[in-house]
Amino acid sequence: MLFKGDYQTKPIETVKSSIINAAIKNHWSICEAGPQELRADLIYKKWKIYADITYTQNHYEIRPNLKYTTLANDDGTVHRAVNNWIKRLDRQVGYYVYHAPVSKVDAPEIPKCANFDSITYDKKGFIFVPKSYVNTGFAWISKPVHLPKNTKFSYEFVDVENIPEDIVESMDVRFREELTDSHNLATSNADYHIEVSLLNAKTHSKGNVTDTLFFAGSNEQLQARVVIKDKQNNAICLIDSSIRTDTSGWLGIINKATNKVTAALTEGIFETLRERVLSGAN
Numbered sequence: 001m002l003f004k005g006d007y008q009t010k011p012i013e014t015v016k017s018s019i020i021n022a023a024i025k026n027h028w029s030i031c032e033a034g035p036q037e038l039r040a041d042l043i044y045k046k047w048k049i050y051a052d053i054t055y056t057q058n059h060y061e062i063r064p065n066l067k068y069t070t071l072a073n074d075d076g077t078v079h080r081a082v083n084n085w086i087k088r089l090d091r092q093v094g095y096y097v098y099h100a101p102v103s104k105v106d107a108p109e110i111p112k113c114a115n116f117d118s119i120t121y122d123k124k125g126f127i128f129v130p131k132s133y134v135n136t137g138f139a140w141i142s143k144p145v146h147l148p149k150n151t152k153f154s155y156e157f158v159d160v161e162n163i164p165e166d167i168v169e170s171m172d173v174r175f176r177e178e179l180t181d182s183h184n185l186a187t188s189n190a191d192y193h194i195e196v197s198l199l200n201a202k203t204h205s206k207g208n209v210t211d212t213l214f215f216a217g218s219n220e221q222l223q224a225r226v227v228i229k230d231k232q233n234n235a236i237c238l239i240d241s242s243i244r245t246d247t248s249g250w251l252g253i254i255n256k257a258t259n260k261v262t263a264a265l266t267e268g269i270f271e272t273l274r275e276r277v278l279s280g281a282n
Contacts, residue, residue, distance in 0.1 A: 003086060008102065018097040026092050028041065033113040047133075114139035145280075152185070153184050155194035
C-alpha cells in the first residue's frame with residue numbers, strides 16, 4: 001500500500017529533517033538509503049517492519065519494503081499490521097512536514113542503510129514458556145571474506161549513552177563469554193575488531209503484579225548493530241539484530257531479572273557471525 005502527501009515547497013534538507021524527526025519521535029529507526037531516499041524500521045511484536053520513504057521539496061511517498069519486512073507474503077502483499085503501522089508513520093510525517101518552516105533546517109545525522117544479503121527470523125523458547133523473537137539482518141560492506149574459525153577479535157560498545165547501564169553491562173558480559181567460550185577473544189594483537197551499537201531499548205510493563213499473569217503482554221526490546229572491522233579500520237560487514245522477549249508470567253519475570261534479552265540477542269549475533277563470516281578453515 002502506498003502512502004503519500006503533498007505540501008508547500010520547502011528546502012529539501014528541511015523536508016528530510018522533518019521526516020527523520022517524525023520517525024524517531026514515533027520509535028522508528030531510520031537510515032539513508034540514497035539521494036532523497038530513507039528507510040525506516042520498527043519492531044512489531046515478534047516481527048520487523050521496514051518502510052521505504054522518498055521525498056522531494058513538495059511531495060513524499062512511503063511504502064512497505066517487501067524485501068526485508070518479515071510480515072511480507074510471497075505474493076507481494078503484507079499483513080494488515082504492516083500497513084497500519086506505516087499509516088501511523090505517514091500521519092506523523094505529514095504533520096511534521098506540513099508544519100516545518102519554509103527556511104532551511106539541517107537534518108540530523110543518520111547512518112547509511114545497509115543492503116542486507118539476508119534477514120532471518122528465529123523464535124527461542126517452548127510452548128507455554130516465555131519466548132524470545134530475534135530478527136537479524138546481515139550485509140557485506142566490502143568484499144566478502146571467510147575467516148578461520150579461530151580468528152581473534154577485540155570488541156567495544158559505542159553510542160550507548162541512551163541505553164540503561166545494566167543492559168550495557170549485561171551485553172558486555174555476554175560478548176566476553178561468547179568470545180571466550182569459542183576461543184575467539186583476543187588478549188592482544190586482535191585480527192579483527194567488533195564495534196557494537198545498542199539502540200531501541202524498551203520495556204513494556206503493566207506493573208509487577210499484573211506482569212505475573214501469563215497473558216499480560218509484557219515484554220522487553222533491544223536492537224544491536226554490529227560492525228566488523230579489520231586492522232586498518234575498514235568495515236567488513238554489518239549485523240543488525242533486534243529482539244523482543246516476553247516477560248509475562250513468573251518465568252517471564254525470571255527472564256527479565258536475569259537479562260535473558262541480552263543473552264538471546266548476543267546468541268543471535270554470534271550465530272550469524274559464525275555462519276556468514278567464520279566459515280573458513282583454520
